[in-house]
Amino acid sequence: MTVKITDVARHAGVSPSTVSYALSGKRPISAETRARVEASVRELGYRPHAGARALASSKSNVLAMVVPLRAGINVPVVMQFAVSAVTAARAYDHDVLLLTQEEGEEGLRRVADTALVDALIVMDVQLHDPRLPLLRTLDRPSVLIGFPAEPAGLTCIDLDFRTAGELCVEHLAGLGHRVVGLIGSPPEVYVRQTSFAQRVVQGFTSAATRNGMSSTVHPCEATPAAARTVAERLLREQPALTGVVIHNEAILEPLLDAFEHLGLRIPTDLSVTALCPDTLATTLPIPLTSIAIPAAEIGEQAVHLLMRNMNGTPAPQTTLLPPRLTVRGSTARRVTG
């Protein structure tokens, strides 16, 4: 029924190993033989059996990818990670197996120990992620999207959130703003210690200090009511406020509304910068100057890193992608009275 390597070998008048080598390129094959083999492959429609290949080579050419699904995560962004990872994996002739967060450590162990996959991609890594000890003991390389407290022995990649925080402040400083505020992620995010939230705060604060700016930080629940409260408090505490950085995509719109209701025009009275997906930044009533999460790039890079680790070229332990700030309509030079 299905054609196998011996069929191709016979058809091309060569040995099975020659067919194998002609296809893998793992040893020199004369142009002529290779051509005959390739012709036979095409003619017979030969496809190597994945299981047999995996058994003989101890390489499945499959990567595992764990996708998070709990509340508070941005699903479209996760999907971008996933799709770009799959696309990148295909470029290396690999496929991607989908695991849910729910499967937990047992799932990771299972796919690794059964040799179902050659390597693992783990998204949404926590500061003290219970999966880390396990990943370190697995005989297969893995790459984490996010940053744990103790990345030793692991390969991590993420957006450079600290620099992102700095960049927002520098942008505002360059426009003459002197008093700025950060409206941060919901408390859950800090509690979960997904770490990126803290890193933004650090960047924000240090850049403000460096520029001699007055600054405050306000974590904020993801509800419209909380948004209004925070906006009011911000203005009460810093009446001279002319610039804000928002790192809370769920309440961008309510916040903008709140500021307008408080009599602040954007960007005339108040410049706003955000850390959020581009799709959000561009579809709000006021296009937002923002730094996007380069999900596609992260997914792709994660696969590159894995491949490097599998090729013996050890990848750097830590990869921080440079944030890029896109200026849109929500920031302007401070009007000096």
Place this chain on the structure above:
Amino acid sequence: MTVKITDVARHAGVSPSTVSYALSGKRPISAETRARVEASVRELGYRPHAGARALASSKSNVLAMVVPLRAGINVPVVMQFAVSAVTAARAYDHDVLLLTQEEGEEGLRRVADTALVDALIVMDVQLHDPRLPLLRTLDRPSVLIGFPAEPAGLTCIDLDFRTAGELCVEHLAGLGHRVVGLIGSPPEVYVRQTSFAQRVVQGFTSAATRNGMSSTVHPCEATPAAARTVAERLLREQPALTGVVIHNEAILEPLLDAFEHLGLRIPTDLSVTALCPDTLATTLPIPLTSIAIPAAEIGEQAVHLLMRNMNGTPAPQTTLLPPRLTVRGSTARRVTG
């Protein structure tokens, strides 16, 4: 390094085949032997090698799942499909391989022909989907989420969109409404012939006719401007309008705004029913009476259907999930003047 079946056999004092059978249950094993084998398995931490198993049994225990990613699809809904399918697959001891739409037919052929997967799940099926002929020729079962024009020889599952359209109208009819309008999906959806849009229209129209109601249908672009235009036209053409069905999740909010600006209070002056994800229906300013896409249920059922097909119990060609209407605050009894 890794423990194999012969190790377990030696440790338990039985033959490899006995270990295999003890684990698969494919032939009777004395309780005593089974217990010894299981103890050895646990003690040694034995995990059968996936590739070897696939080769010997010609079953990979992996399903392929193609996820769509083009514009206009609701990403969170897709993710719900995916996650529930993975969860369901795990219950059958199967894993799920992720394929992108982009890989197209070649991707499907590849994973099937290399025996990487045992079966396929294809989402976002078009009326005249180019993948259908291919799927029919594959030696592996597949299940489609969505309905093509010619489902012969294939297994399909989807929400019963026709009945969903009817249900919305019946609900409005029951509340005394006599003049209703359907605001449909963006033109792209109709052009792409994803078929579910047409099915909603059919249900809507026939239910309206059956109830002696006056009705009109308006496809609508997914832009706020288009939403306003449609709302105005609806009222111009049907001044007595008191009920609308919206099947266009992207512009739900703009539409509601538009109606309010036109002086219609919801639900006092106008009752609104929608076909949209529950998360949307409940987070709008006015909680919407709506019919949800039961994504999780569809994903799960899709896997059940596949398993049936693989077990020889042929699954029904067509499975239509019954829509459920949830009454929230956007519909009310018509106020008769």
Place this chain on the structure above:
DNA sequence: CTGAAAGCGCTAACAG
């Protein structure tokens, strides 16, 4: 109820 042995289809030494 259990064992022995023959592959599953491919890769990678090992030979030449």
Place this chain on the structure above:
DNA sequence: CTGTTAGCGCTTTCAG
């Protein structure tokens, strides 16, 4: 540059 051959680790006949 090519062929021969020995497995990879498991399942499943075939025997008993």
